Amino acid sequence: MALTDADQPLADAKLMRACMAYARALGALIVHHPQEPTLARGACATAGEFASRLGLPSVPAIAERMMLERDLALAENTGGRYHADMLSTADALGPLARARDAGVKVTAGTSIHHLTLNEFDVADYRTFFKFDPPLRPEADREAIVDALADGLIDVIVSSHLPWDEEAKRLPFEEAATGAVGLETFLPACLRLVHAGRLTLLRFFECASLNPARILGLPGGRLAAGAPADLVLFDPDAPFLLDRETLRSKSKNTPFDRQRMQGRVHGTWVGGVRVHGE
Numbered sequence: 001m002a003l004t005d006a007d008q009p010l011a012d013a014k015l016m017r018a019c020m021a022y023a024r025a026l027g028a029l030i031v032h033h034p035q036e037p038t039l040a041r042g043a044c045a046t047a048g049e050f051a052s053r054l055g056l057p058s059v060p061a062i063a064e065r066m067m068l069e070r071d072l073a074l075a076e077n078t079g080g081r082y083h084a085d086m087l088s089t090a091d092a093l094g095p096l097a098r099a100r101d102a103g104v105k106v107t108a109g110t111s112i113h114h115l116t117l118n119e120f121d122v123a124d125y126r127t128f129f130k131f132d133p134p135l136r137p138e139a140d141r142e143a144i145v146d147a148l149a150d151g152l153i154d155v156i157v158s159s160h161l162p163w164d165e166e167a168k169r170l171p172f173e174e175a176a177t178g179a180v181g182l183e184t185f186l187p188a189c190l191r192l193v194h195a196g197r198l199t200l201l202r203f204f205e206c207a208s209l210n211p212a213r214i215l216g217l218p219g220g221r222l223a224a225g226a227p228a229d230l231v232l233f234d235p236d237a238p239f240l241l242d243r244e245t246l247r248s249k250s251k252n253t254p255f256d257r258q259r260m261q262g263r264v265h266g267t268w269v270g271g272v273r274v275h276g277e
Helices: 013-026 049-054 064-079 092-102 112-116 118-124 138-150 187-192 200-215
Strands: 003-004 029-034 082-084 106-111 155-157 231-240 259-269 271-277
Touching: 003 112, 003 138, 013 064, 013 082, 029 092, 029 106, 049 155, 064 106, 092 138, 092 155, 106 112, 106 138, 112 138, 112 187, 138 200, 155 200, 187 200, 187 231, 187 259
Parallel strands: 003 029, 029 082, 082 106, 106 155
Antiparallel strands: 231 259, 259 271
């Protein structure tokens, strides 16, 4: 249903064009990580004053726009379907909007971490806040939230990347990139809802309906004949997140010891209850 190299950007434009042409013939979707790899190599922060103060190797925000614009041009040229997996900068939104207006078959996602955190969260070199792409300035975060609410960005992803303690308890530059995201996804997204930045229906659309539509899956909605994959939750229930209580074997979450809202009371997969309090 889709072809991807996960978080490894494909630098060879000729190869990417061939991939898109073959994918179009198969009716498949290309999912790509838009970050120019030569600019991003070795980086662990976003270029700017804050990264300079911390002395961290950084990648300029333009690296995302550069790769996205190349991919959008190739998608327009081949007529293939393209999904940008994780947009995080305001600079990328203009090219995305223009491509949509031109009829390019493009969709885009962003991560819950880039919607709720910013570059200042890496102060004190906290490796649980090390992501790819790196966390961005607050102005970029605000722009991405607006793009999600307005429908320009289609999908919110959990960006679930579990690591053991040893992989994270290293100097910031050497630590593994990413965090667990499945168990914190709902309450983190509800922060946007409670702040009035996203309606609950728009959250459902971006977290469930749109991903299913883009991938051609039957789920993501309540309808006769659709899979009975359901979650029962209280959006207002407060709690203090303790990473040691996470069910994941990995505990690398940036939300540890934070006050959150939104407790899951039950989960059903295919009509069978698999979790419940």
